[in-house]
Amino acid sequence: MANLRFSALTTAQNRQAIPVAPPAERIADYYGIYTFNKETMRTLLSADAYKRITEAIDNNARIDRDIADEVANAMRSWALSKGATHYTHWFQPLTGSTAEKHDSFFDLASDGKAIEKFKGSALVQQEPDASSFPSGGLRNTFEARGYTGWDPSSPAFLMDNGAGGKTLCIPSVFISYTGEALDYKTPLLKSLAALDKAATAVCQYFDRNIDKVIPTLGVEQEYFLVDKALYVARxxxxxxxxxxxxxxxxxxxxxxxxxxGSIPPRVNAFMVDFEFEALKLGIPVRTRHNEVAPGQFEVAPTFEEVNLAIDHNALLMDLMDKVAEKHSFKVLFHEKPFAGINGSGKHNNWALATDTGINLLAPSSKPKETLRFITFVVNVVKAVHDHADLLRASIASAGNEYRLGANEAPPAIMSIFLGETLTKALEDLDNKSEIALNKGDNVYYKLGLNRVPALIRDNTDRNRTSPFAFTGNKFEFRAVGGGANSASTMIVLNTIVANQLVQFRKDLEAQLEQFDKKELAVVEVLKQYYRASKRILFEGNGYSNDWVAEAEKRGLSNIRSTPEALNVYTQPDSLALFERMGIMNHAEVEARYEIELEKYIKNVQIESRVMGDLAINHVVSTALKYMNQLTSTAKSLVDLDMVNEAQPVKGIIRELSSRVVTIKKNVEAMIDARKRANNVPDTTEMARLYATEVKEYFDVIRYEVDKLELLIDDEDWPLVKYRELLFVK
Incomplete structure (x- = not known):
C-alpha cells in the first residue's frame, strides 16, 4: 500500500490554478447584488414602509407587524427573482460558528395547489431547536424551545447552495424561551446602543449637532491555506x-x-474567486497579501458599522471555506496551526464616528476639536486600564493560548501604544494643563530621488507588538484570535468604554461646579484619568522579556492560561458592569463563562486524543517497523564481520527505542490525567486540570515525535511534513 503522504503530495503537486472570470467589468455593477440593502428596499417598498424600516435601522425605532408583512413580500419577490428556493434565520450561537435552518418558500394551498409563501411572521421570528446549542446551564437539554428574531440593521443576503438554487439568509438574534441571549449578536447590539447613548451625551458638551455615535470596525483576517489532499492526510x-x-x-x-511577496497562482485564483463572491454579498473586501509565515495570507475590508462588520466577517469565513473547496484548498483559521512560525490573528480596527461625519478618534488642529479628541482617547485608555483583565478574557480560547506571547502576537499583558506625539500631548496636559497637539504641516522624506513623488511621514509610528495600539485615527486590537467571533471582544470593549463615558459625565459635572469654564473642567478630569491609567501605556517592544518584568513592576496582569482569564467574567465587578450597562444579567454572563470553559475543555480533549492516536498508531508503529529494518541491517553487518560499521546502526536503534518508550509512557500518563479530569464534576476544576495536568504532556510527547521525524527514513514517515504543508501550493 502506498504511503498516504506521498499520494497526497502527488495530487497536490499536479493541481493547476482554476481560471476565474469577473461577474462584470466594474465592481460597482455587481457589488451587493445578493443583499437586500437599502437601495433594493427603496425600489420594492412603499415610501411609508421604506421610511419606517430605515428609521428602525438608523434610529432603533420599533417595527410593526404590518410593515414586516410588506418587507417579507418584497424580500420574497426579490429572492425568488434571484433563484432562491429557501429562507433561513442566520444567527451566531455560542458555538463560535454560524447556524441556519432552511425552510422552503414552497407550500400547499387548501386546494392542494403549490404556492410560494413567506409572511412577515416568518421574517420576524423562527423557532430553531435550542436544546442542541450551548446554554451554559440556562436551559435543561429537554427544554428545546428557542427563538430567532430578525435584525433589520444587517441586510438579508442570498447564499448560493452550490448545487443549484440559493437560500435567503436573514441575520437574526437568538434567545431562549425564557428570554436570555444565547448568541453573540444580542449583547453586541445592546453594547452598541449603550455606547451610542454614552458617547453622544459626551459629544453634546462639544457639539450640539451630534445626535448619534456609530462605532465602526475593520476586521483584518489572517489565515493559512493548505492543499486539501495534504490536509486530509493530517x-x-x-x-x-x-x-x-x-x-x-x-x-x-x-x-x-x-x-x-508574489502570490502563488492557485492562491491568487482562490482569492479572486472569494472576493468576487464577497463583493456580491456586499462585503467590502479591499486588501489581499501574503503574510509573514509561508502559506499564510490576509484579507481586509473597508470599515463598517460594528454589527455589520462582525456579520460580514463571520459570513466571509464561511464563504472562504466554500470557495476553498472549489480550488482544492482548506482554509485554516486556527490561531496556531503550525508550531514555530506565525499564527493567525483577527486585528480589530475600532473607531467612533458621528452622524455628522466626524471620526471622534481623529486628531484635529482646531482647539475645540482637539479637546474632544483627547477626551475620547483618554476615556478609552482609562476604560482599558480599569478593565484590562476583562478585555483579556474576551480573547481567551484554547487556540489563542498557543499564540499570545509568541513572537508574532501581542503578549497576554494588556497595554496601549499611543505613539510619541500623542503621549507627549498627554504629558503636556498633565504637567501644564494645556494640550500641545499641533498637527502642523506635512513632513516629507528627503530621499534624494527626484523621480519618486514626495513621501509624507506620519506623526506617529506603528507598534506591531502592542495588543491595543492607536494607529492615527483608530485603535487596533491585535490580540483577537484568527478563529474567534469578534463580537466577544467588541461586546466588552463597547461596554467598558460606554461605562467609562458615563462616569466621565458624572466626574465632569462635579468639576463644573468648581470651574468657570467648561474646558478647564474637562482638562482637570482628563488629567486625573491620565495619571490614574498611564501605567498601561507602553511604547517599546511588547515581545521582550524586559517588558514582562516591567509590566510586573507596574502591577499589570499577565494572565497566561485560558481558564484563569475566563474566570474574570464571573468576578463581582464584571457581573455588576454588564448588568449596570444593560448588556447581560448575571445568569447570562455566568452561562457564557461555563460555555467558554466547556469549549476549552473539549478543544484540549480533542487535541489530547488526536495526539495519543497519532503518536501510537502512526508514529510509534512506524518507528517499530523502521527499527525492525535497522535490526536486520545491523545483523547482516555483524554476519559479514563488519562489527564497527554496525555500531552507528545500533546507536540509531537505541535512540529510536528510547524515544518510543518515552512517547508511550507519556501518552499513557496523559490519558490517565485526562480520565482524572473527566471525572471531576466541577467545570472550573476540570478546565484547570486540562490546562495543567493534561496539557503538560503535550510538549514532551511532541518533542520526542519531532525527533523521530528526523531519524526515520523520509519514505516511511506517515505524516505530511511542514515543508510540504507550508510550501506546496
Whole structure:
C-alpha cells in the first residue's frame, strides 16, 4: 500500500490554478447584488414602509407587524427573482460558528395547489431547536424551545447552495424561551446602543449637532491555506485544526521573503474567486497579501458599522471555506496551526464616528476639536486600564493560548501604544494643563530621488507588538484570535468604554461646579484619568522579556492560561458592569463563562486524543517497523564481520527505542490525567486540570515525535511534513 503522504503530495503537486472570470467589468455593477440593502428596499417598498424600516435601522425605532408583512413580500419577490428556493434565520450561537435552518418558500394551498409563501411572521421570528446549542446551564437539554428574531440593521443576503438554487439568509438574534441571549449578536447590539447613548451625551458638551455615535470596525483576517489532499492526510488538522506534531523545516519564515511577496497562482485564483463572491454579498473586501509565515495570507475590508462588520466577517469565513473547496484548498483559521512560525490573528480596527461625519478618534488642529479628541482617547485608555483583565478574557480560547506571547502576537499583558506625539500631548496636559497637539504641516522624506513623488511621514509610528495600539485615527486590537467571533471582544470593549463615558459625565459635572469654564473642567478630569491609567501605556517592544518584568513592576496582569482569564467574567465587578450597562444579567454572563470553559475543555480533549492516536498508531508503529529494518541491517553487518560499521546502526536503534518508550509512557500518563479530569464534576476544576495536568504532556510527547521525524527514513514517515504543508501550493 502506498504511503498516504506521498499520494497526497502527488495530487497536490499536479493541481493547476482554476481560471476565474469577473461577474462584470466594474465592481460597482455587481457589488451587493445578493443583499437586500437599502437601495433594493427603496425600489420594492412603499415610501411609508421604506421610511419606517430605515428609521428602525438608523434610529432603533420599533417595527410593526404590518410593515414586516410588506418587507417579507418584497424580500420574497426579490429572492425568488434571484433563484432562491429557501429562507433561513442566520444567527451566531455560542458555538463560535454560524447556524441556519432552511425552510422552503414552497407550500400547499387548501386546494392542494403549490404556492410560494413567506409572511412577515416568518421574517420576524423562527423557532430553531435550542436544546442542541450551548446554554451554559440556562436551559435543561429537554427544554428545546428557542427563538430567532430578525435584525433589520444587517441586510438579508442570498447564499448560493452550490448545487443549484440559493437560500435567503436573514441575520437574526437568538434567545431562549425564557428570554436570555444565547448568541453573540444580542449583547453586541445592546453594547452598541449603550455606547451610542454614552458617547453622544459626551459629544453634546462639544457639539450640539451630534445626535448619534456609530462605532465602526475593520476586521483584518489572517489565515493559512493548505492543499486539501495534504490536509486530509493530517488527522490532527482535520480533527483539531492544528498540527500537534511536525519538525521545523530547514526554511521557515526566517528569510522574511514571504511577507508581501508574489502570490502563488492557485492562491491568487482562490482569492479572486472569494472576493468576487464577497463583493456580491456586499462585503467590502479591499486588501489581499501574503503574510509573514509561508502559506499564510490576509484579507481586509473597508470599515463598517460594528454589527455589520462582525456579520460580514463571520459570513466571509464561511464563504472562504466554500470557495476553498472549489480550488482544492482548506482554509485554516486556527490561531496556531503550525508550531514555530506565525499564527493567525483577527486585528480589530475600532473607531467612533458621528452622524455628522466626524471620526471622534481623529486628531484635529482646531482647539475645540482637539479637546474632544483627547477626551475620547483618554476615556478609552482609562476604560482599558480599569478593565484590562476583562478585555483579556474576551480573547481567551484554547487556540489563542498557543499564540499570545509568541513572537508574532501581542503578549497576554494588556497595554496601549499611543505613539510619541500623542503621549507627549498627554504629558503636556498633565504637567501644564494645556494640550500641545499641533498637527502642523506635512513632513516629507528627503530621499534624494527626484523621480519618486514626495513621501509624507506620519506623526506617529506603528507598534506591531502592542495588543491595543492607536494607529492615527483608530485603535487596533491585535490580540483577537484568527478563529474567534469578534463580537466577544467588541461586546466588552463597547461596554467598558460606554461605562467609562458615563462616569466621565458624572466626574465632569462635579468639576463644573468648581470651574468657570467648561474646558478647564474637562482638562482637570482628563488629567486625573491620565495619571490614574498611564501605567498601561507602553511604547517599546511588547515581545521582550524586559517588558514582562516591567509590566510586573507596574502591577499589570499577565494572565497566561485560558481558564484563569475566563474566570474574570464571573468576578463581582464584571457581573455588576454588564448588568449596570444593560448588556447581560448575571445568569447570562455566568452561562457564557461555563460555555467558554466547556469549549476549552473539549478543544484540549480533542487535541489530547488526536495526539495519543497519532503518536501510537502512526508514529510509534512506524518507528517499530523502521527499527525492525535497522535490526536486520545491523545483523547482516555483524554476519559479514563488519562489527564497527554496525555500531552507528545500533546507536540509531537505541535512540529510536528510547524515544518510543518515552512517547508511550507519556501518552499513557496523559490519558490517565485526562480520565482524572473527566471525572471531576466541577467545570472550573476540570478546565484547570486540562490546562495543567493534561496539557503538560503535550510538549514532551511532541518533542520526542519531532525527533523521530528526523531519524526515520523520509519514505516511511506517515505524516505530511511542514515543508510540504507550508510550501506546496
Amino acid at each position: 488527522p490532527d488538522l482535520v480533527m483539531a485544526g492544528r498540527t500537534v506534531f511536525g519538525h521545523q523545516p530547514a526554511r521557515g519564515q526566517q528569510l522574511e521573503d514571504h511577507y508581501f
